[in-house]
Amino acid sequence: MEQLLKEKLWAYIIENNPELMFSLQEDYSVRKYLDDKVTALRSQFEQWKAEDLPPYIMEEQALQELTKDLRPSRFHYIRDILEIEFTTDYLRLKEAVVLTYEVVNLIETCKEAFEAIGFSEENKESRRLRYAIMGIIAQYLENK
Structure with missing residues (x-):
């Protein structure tokens, strides 16, 4: 699921925050940025799993959390x-x-x-x- 979230986060950035995309690419820090953002949600993932949330709900909530500081565009x-x-x-x-x-x-x-x-x-x-x-x-x- 982490790889899927990284892909979706990157797609979100490309569409909504191209200034961040250019900056991350210029600094060669795309991978680190995506890894850090998704890693920061690991404890939340564990909590959602314990609550027995369906994967699609966890994905949606994770994307909301991952893009919170990128909104509005x-x-x-x-x-x-x-x-x-x-x-x-x-x-x-x-x-x-x-x-x-x-x-x-x-x-x-x-x-x-x-x-x-x-x-x-x-x-x-x-x-x-x-x-x-x-x-x-x-x-x-x-x-x-």
Whole structure:
């Protein structure tokens, strides 16, 4: 089950957190990251086994736990704002096949705003956060 969880976690990261994917690959630390995350759940696995939970439930709960600190996705948040509020730029970047690259750059550019306002599941719908990120994106695109 551990190998399956590592594969699913990696697939989640690729889809939702490409900035982390690039960072882990650059540092050659993908395996260590995945091993450490799954190993940290071993005692929880034992508890779930003792509770006689079915494997599919254990897998689902493990994935929820493994991705807890990766949610919500800053990548999807910024990409969605680009698509909705900056449609022309979004389409231009997508057509030039640099959308993912530019969104990853924007994640770093918006880092202070995300941290200052506190990006979380609870406030991802915050208008204050959205307008702050939109302002940063507009400035970033102006310089492109």
